[in-house]
Amino acid sequence: MKTLLEISKLKVHFPVKGGIWMRPVATCKAVDGVSLEIAKGETLGLVGESGCGKSTLARTVVGLNVPTAGKILLDGQKLGGFRGKQGKKNRKRIQMVFQDPAESLNARHTVGQILEEPLLVHRMGSQSERNSRVKELLNLVGLAENAANRYPFEFSGGQRQRIGIARALTLNPEVLVLDEPVSALDLSIRSQVINLLMDLKNRLGLTCLFIAHDLSVVRHLSDRIAVMYLGKVIEVAPAQELLNNPLHGYTRSLIESIPQPDPKMHGKFSVLSGEVPSPINPPPGCPFGYRIRSELYTESIGTALELTEVSPGHWIQQCPCCCPKKKP
Numbered sequence: 643m644k645t646l647l648e649i650s651k652l653k654v655h656f657p658v659k660g661g662i663w664m665r666p667v668a669t670c671k672a673v674d675g676v677s678l679e680i681a682k683g684e685t686l687g688l689v690g691e692s693g694c695g696k697s698t699l700a701r702t703v704v705g706l707n708v709p710t711a712g713k714i715l716l717d718g719q720k721l722g723g724f725r726g727k728q729g730k731k732n733r734k735r736i737q738m739v740f741q742d743p744a745e746s747l748n749a750r751h752t753v754g755q756i757l758e759e760p761l762l763v764h765r766m767g768s769q770s771e772r773n774s775r776v777k778e779l780l781n782l783v784g785l786a787e788n789a790a791n792r793y794p795f796e797f798s799g800g801q802r803q804r805i806g807i808a809r810a811l812t813l814n815p816e817v818l819v820l821d822e823p824v825s826a827l828d829l830s831i832r833s834q835v836i837n838l839l840m841d842l843k844n845r846l847g848l849t850c851l852f853i854a855h856d857l858s859v860v861r862h863l864s865d866r867i868a869v870m871y872l873g874k875v876i877e878v879a880p881a882q883e884l885l886n887n888p889l890h891g892y893t894r895s896l897i898e899s900i901p902q903p904d905p906k907m908h909g910k911f912s913v914l915s916g917e918v919p920s921p922i923n924p925p926p927g928c929p930f931g932y933r934i935r936s937e938l939y940t941e942s943i944g945t946a947l948e949l950t951e952v953s954p955g956h957w958i959q960q961c962p963c964c965c966p967k968k969k970p
Contacts, residue, residue: 643681652712672698674873685850687864737815741822743802747794754790779808800831879956891964931963938963
């Protein structure tokens with residue numbers, strides 16, 4: 643399949659300021675050399691613990707953060723920024739659904755005004771055409787047309803997220819970035835929004851970057867899954883391959899933490915020990931091996947921890963302490 647979105651060696655570093663004059667004293671490496679490819683019509687799931695850099699990566703892809711290094715290519719063309727005429731074209735092609743719809747929707751605007759605003763910014767259509775587009779979007783996400791006259795606070799959390807999805811689809815984007823769109827919702831509502839996203843993906847042929855910390859959610863939507871830890875991607879594989887044959891120690895820990903509906907499985911989960919190292923002062927070797935105090939951690943110091951393809955479509959960060967070689 644043709645690659646639509648390519649992220650190459652992307653780094654996003656933030657200065658940490660301190661002292662009386664608030665000068666930079668350190669650097670937070672939120673995203674540190676991430677490379678990913680998403681084919682047209684594909685959904686790539688990105689998982690990892692809170693603080694691993696998933697949301698920073700998402701915000702950088704849509705232009706809300708400025709990359710420190712690396713590049714982002716859309717259909718082979720470099721996204722050099724989101725300002726000016728070319729920037730407007732870029733924003734039309736990539737849209738984002740945020741985690742908390744209560745914060746991302748303007749409480750002073752009606753739903754109709756919220757959905758119409760992107761069309762006004764890009765000077766698209768007449769007033770009647772924009773009104774028709776608003777009604778079309780509401781029907782698309784399963785809301786009544788009269789919802790256009792109401793305010794976001796009059797809706798439930800699940801309905802507000804539907805409005806957020808409708809706003810992201812207003813300009814018919816090619817790429818949709820979903821930053822934990824169901825994590826703030828109740829379980830019963832979560833399944834409805836997931837089904838809606840799956841339906842929209844099939845009907846509109848969307849290319850999606852789906853971000854979450856819960857593998858049980860990601861596996862329903864994703865064609866492939868990438869696992870991120872402390873600013874780096876450590877494993878990428880087709881969804882079923884990753885779930886059935888996880889090779890990295892951190893990936894195995896995430897899968898073992900998925901809640902099971904079987905009462906007999908109670909108490910059989912392995913608890914991940916240690917704490918996530920600081921992105922401001924990361925360890926010199928493998929950060930996960932450092933966390934679990936692996937006996938082989940010292941072997942990872944000074945090793946180039948790069949992604950290597952171990953089987954068709956299955957890439958892993960080769961590390962002596964997280965991916966020990968099997969004895970013959």
